[in-house]
Amino acid sequence: MPHPNFFALPEQTQSALASLSVAVGGVIPVNVRTWKIDMSALPTVPDGVDLIQQVSDWAGKSKACLYCFENQSRDVDLVAVELAFTDAKDRVTNARAYPRLNLHGSCFYVGSSQSLAKRFKEHLGFGASETYALQLTHWARPLDLKLEFVCAKYPDGTTPEVIHALEDTLWQTRKPMFGRQGRT
Secondary structure, three states: OHHHHHHOOOHHHHHHHHHHHHHHHOOOOEEEEEEEEEEOOOOOOOOOOHHHHHHHHOOOOOEEEEEEEEEOOOOOOHHHHHHHHHHHHHHHHHOOOOEEOOOOEEEEEEEEEOOOHHHHHHHHHHOOOOOOOHHHOOOOOOOOOOOEEEEEOOOOOOOHHHHHEEEEEHHHOOOOEEEOOOOO
8 A cells, every 4th residue: 555645645746836837927037148158268267257257246146047058159069079078077077076968959058046156157167176067167178169158037036946947947948968957
C-alpha cells in the first residue's frame, strides 16, 4: 500500500501549479538591457573589466534578474566551442567548476540571480572557483567569441517561485548549450 503522503499529492500539485500560474500572470520586467562581450578583448583579470561595473550599476542591490548569454559570432564553429569547453572542464582548468554541456545552440546559458554583478563576474571566470559558472576567460578567449549578455530586471516583490518559473520557461525555449534547468 502506498504511503499516505502520496494519495493527495496529485491534487496538491495541481493546486500549487494553478497558484503559480496566477502569480506569473502579468509579471513583466521593469527593464531589459544587453551588453556585448568580445571574448578576445576581455582582460585576464577582473580589474579593468568595465562591464562588471556597468552590470552592477544597472542591476542595483537585491533585484530579481533573469539573464542569458547569447552567441553573436556568425561564423563560430560550435564543435570547436564544445571541444574548448570540454578540454577545460576535463582538465579542471584553473580548478574551476564548469556547468554541464548540452546540445549545440546559439544560447550559451540561462540563469537568474538576486546578485547579478557577482553572478556575471563568476560567468566571466573571475568569481569563486568552486561556483558552477561558464568560466569564459578560462576557455573561450582563443575562440574569438562575440557574446551578448541579455538581462531582465523584475519588480521588487517578485517572488523566487515566479522567477524560477520564468527561468524554467526561458530555459525550455532557448535550450542553452551549457548549464542545467533550475527547478525541474
